[in-house]
Amino acid sequence: MKSNTKSSITLPAEELKLVLSLQAKLKAKSKVEVVRRGLRLLQEVTDRESLREAYRRASLATRPSLRHEMKELDPLVSE
Numbered sequence: 001m002k003s004n005t006k007s008s009i010t011l012p013a014e015e016l017k018l019v020l021s022l023q024a025k026l027k028a029k030s031k032v033e034v035v036r037r038g039l040r041l042l043q044e045v046t047d048r049e050s051l052r053e054a055y056r057r058a059s060l061a062t063r064p065s066l067r068h069e070m071k072e073l074d075p076l077v078s079e
Helices: 013-026 031-077
Strands: none
8 A cells, every 4th residue: 555645636826825935934845745734733723722622621610619629728728
């Protein structure tokens, strides 16, 4: 089995200009490298967003018990 698979995409002129501009800025060897970097970045951002959402849900789920624990510890503050 081949490790690399060929694929071809057609981009509108403005998007091709963007790829070429990024290729120059990033000093990428090819347009494919620009696309690969973009895909990796998109994956990282998506993974980070999923993680943020999981932390948000966990935080919301633990708030009631945290408030209860904090109330129980209040009397110890004056000691």
